Amino acid sequence: MTALPASTQKKLGLVIDLDTCVGCHACVTACKGWNTQNYGAPLSDRNAYGDAEGTFLNRIHAYQSQPDQGLARTTHFPKSCLHCDDAPCVTVCPTGASYKRAEDGIVLVNEDACMGCGLCAWACPYGAREVDEVAGIMKKCTLCVDRIYNENIPEIDRQPACVRTCPAGARHFGDLADPASDISILVAERGGVDLMPEQGTKPVNKYLPPRPRDTIGAAQMSDDEDILAPFLAPVAEEPAGFLGWLDRSLERL
Amino acid sequence: MHPAPSVILFSTLSGAGFGLFVFLGLMPVPPVGWAAFVFFAVAYALSVAGLLSATFHLKNKKNAWKSYREWRTSWLSREAWAAVFALLTMAVYAIALIFFGVHLAPVGWLGAILSLATVFTTAMIYTQLRAVPRWNQTATPLMFLTFSLAGGAMLSGFVTVAAAFLLAAGGVLLWHWWKGDRRFAEAGTTIQSATRLHDRVTLFEKPHTGDNYLTREMVFRVARKHAVKLRVIAFVLAVVFPLILLLLPMSHALAAVAILSHLAGVLTTRWLFFAEAEHVVGLYYGAHLGKQARAA
Numbered sequence: 001m002t003a004l005p006a007s008t009q010k011k012l013g014l015v016i017d018l019d020t021c022v023g024c025h026a027c028v029t030a031c032k033g034w035n036t037q038n039y040g041a042p043l044s045d046r047n048a049y050g051d052a053e054g055t056f057l058n059r060i061h062a063y064q065s066q067p068d069q070g071l072a073r074t075t076h077f078p079k080s081c082l083h084c085d086d087a088p089c090v091t092v093c094p095t096g097a098s099y100k101r102a103e104d105g106i107v108l109v110n111e112d113a114c115m116g117c118g119l120c121a122w123a124c125p126y127g128a129r130e131v132d133e134v135a136g137i138m139k140k141c142t143l144c145v146d147r148i149y150n151e152n153i154p155e156i157d158r159q160p161a162c163v164r165t166c167p168a169g170a171r172h173f174g175d176l177a178d179p180a181s182d183i184s185i186l187v188a189e190r191g192g193v194d195l196m197p198e199q200g201t202k203p204v205n206k207y208l209p210p211r212p213r214d215t216i217g218a219a220q221m222s223d224d225e226d227i228l229a230p231f232l233a234p235v236a237e238e239p240a241g242f243l244g245w246l247d248r249s250l251e252r253l
Numbered sequence: 254m255h256p257a258p259s260v261i262l263f264s265t266l267s268g269a270g271f272g273l274f275v276f277l278g279l280m281p282v283p284p285v286g287w288a289a290f291v292f293f294a295v296a297y298a299l300s301v302a303g304l305l306s307a308t309f310h311l312k313n314k315k316n317a318w319k320s321y322r323e324w325r326t327s328w329l330s331r332e333a334w335a336a337v338f339a340l341l342t343m344a345v346y347a348i349a350l351i352f353f354g355v356h357l358a359p360v361g362w363l364g365a366i367l368s369l370a371t372v373f374t375t376a377m378i379y380t381q382l383r384a385v386p387r388w389n390q391t392a393t394p395l396m397f398l399t400f401s402l403a404g405g406a407m408l409s410g411f412v413t414v415a416a417a418f419l420l421a422a423g424g425v426l427l428w429h430w431w432k433g434d435r436r437f438a439e440a441g442t443t444i445q446s447a448t449r450l451h452d453r454v455t456l457f458e459k460p461h462t463g464d465n466y467l468t469r470e471m472v473f474r475v476a477r478k479h480a481v482k483l484r485v486i487a488f489v490l491a492v493v494f495p496l497i498l499l500l501l502p503m504s505h506a507l508a509a510v511a512i513l514s515h516l517a518g519v520l521t522t523r524w525l526f527f528a529e530a531e532h533v534v535g536l537y538y539g540a541h542l543g544k545q546a547r548a549a
Contacts, residue, residue: 002323018450028460052463059460061537063444067452074457075450079537088383094320094330113319116312118470119329122254125384125442127534130466136312193449196533198441199383207449 002093004086008105011177012143013083013204014163015187019211021170023062023076027162031058031080031141034161039146040111041135055132057081057141058162075210078171080162081128081141082195082203083107089120089129089140097138105177105204106143114138125199148173176204254385255473256527259309264375265519267303267336268397270296271368272405274343278365280409285354293347295408297340304336328381332374339367372401379526386436387530392429399425400491400519407495407512416499419515423492426522430484433529437544442533444542456539471532472540475525483525491518 035057036042045054058080066072083100087107090098097113098120100106109120116136121129129140144160147153157164163173174183183206186192192206239247273296277283284292311317324330342364349355376397379388399422406415444454491514498511535541 002326053461053465054463055466056461059465061456061460062458063448063450063454064457065450065452065454075448077448079460091326092329092378092381094323094327094333095316096319096322097316113316114313115316115320116314117310117320117329118312119378121466121470122532123382123384125533127467127471127537131312131470133312133466195449196442196446198446199533209449 002090005102010104010175011204012104013176015172015183015206017170017208018075020168021076022168026165028058030161030165041137044134055130082205085202088123092119092123109138111137125196254527254530255470256524257310259306261523263303263307265523266299268401269404270299271372272401273408274368275365276405276409278361285350289350328377335371335374339371384533385530386440387433390432396425396429412499419496437531438546441546443545444536447536472535472538475528487518487521490514
């Protein structure tokens with residue numbers, strides 16, 4: 001069914017800390033590894049030794065923000081499915097392959113029903129869905145649904161591969177419907193935000209904005225900036241001596 | 254958006270085909286026998302060829318039949334239903350006219366409504382997408398409907414009606430372009446709202462060195478000077494030239510030229526419809542920054 005559930009018991013999702021993310025891409029690799037070796041069609045790579053490209057469920061962009069005054073700063077920006085409450089990718093699906101689970105709010109694709117039309121990827125404003133060009137099937141973040149409930153793996157591993165692997169502790173997983181959960185408290189304390197709120201998707205995943213940086217700016221450059229300039233000035237504007245003679249002789253030729 | 258030839262061909266041909274069905278269904282005195290056969294053959298050829306070419310862009314065709322399941326929420330599923338109902342209803346109407354010379358007027362009216370519904374559902378597939386502001390506007394379904402009716406009127410030989418619908422379609426097309434150029438800013442999605450970062454935000458590094466499905470499918474950019482030229486060409490071919498030909502004394506050869514010119518023009522407008530459409534995900538890849546709303 002591609003009708004969205006009226007409400008979900010839980011809202012499992014990620015909280016991503018843009019302040020601590022160092023842009024190492026470990027989550028990208030862990031995600032690709034787990035989701036290629038486990039549930040569903042593998043995430044293919046194409047043309048690995050040429051103009052390489054592949055399918056990823058998680059990609060990290062980097063942005064520069066330049067204030068009117070002071071230094072620019074760089075923010076690493078991981079982006080995967082936000083498991084929206086009002087997911088436009090679900091309702092557009094004609095085959096029923098795309099669905100949102102009423103029990104935990106995870107948005108999934110039933111690969112046996114997907115016809116690869118790509119309309120759900122068009123409907124997603126975040127670019128969270130990619131057709132795998134080899135399998136011809138829509139791929140997206142499953143929130144590692146085959147890890148988080150998996151009793152065959154140690155309890156510490158029962159969280160999404162990206163969260164488990166993040167060396168900076170920039171990714172957090174939990175129930176955002178429960179105001180007492182650790183990540184709900186984190187979102188409240190750090191002022192977590194929705195991406196593209198004007199698109200009306202009501203994303204579950206939240207982003208923690210970078211904290212304000214310290215106020216030490218770039219070194220002040222005024223009249224003193226050329227303090228070394230006298231020492232760097234050319235000693236002689238015109239070549240003299242033997243080189244000068246050679247230069248003049250060559251000119252005359 | 255990437256202008257996929259199969260989808261552009263589909264919406265142009267099937268639009269004209271279903272438009273022809275509308276007029277065949279509503280004619281007070283429709284043709285019978287061989288004349289009816291020719292008209293219905295053209296209508297079926299256009300609409301079915303269009304529908305078939307639309308399946309070419311599916312990457313997992315064996316599941317295409319499942320697209321009939323989710324008509325409750327999905328415009329694509331509704332389109333599949335509307336198309337089948339329209340084609341079947343018109344088949345009953347066509348068989349009665351061709352083989353029995355019987356005019357089942359109510360069946361024709363129903364077929365005409367279903368044919369219009371098919372064109373409308375096609376348009377709604379694009380119109381519903383908030384992530385593509387240029388498509389997400391009232392003029393989109395109106396443009397698909399008026400062009401379908403203009404093509405149908407020309408194919409069925411209603412000269413005056415065709416001229417009226419050509420004028421209407423031309424007006425709606427200009428409206429769609431004018432409004433479309435403003436929609437991205439109106440939608441209010443900017444690189445700041447996409448990243449929730451402040452100040453002047455620019456893409457510092459792409460996630461990967463190569464392209465991906467998203468950049469190929471959704472981050473298509475067309476040079477502005479080409480877009481303006483193509484708009485002029487499309488408008489002349491689709492509207493102006495056929496209108497002039499319709500005003501001349503009618504002959505079959507002239508009508509054929511007018512229809513071919515019209516279809517070539519509509520193909521160009523549909524190419525632009527895709528190529529000019531900006532998906533908001535482009536902002537994450539540093540595209541469309543010139544289209545976004547100015548910071549307050």
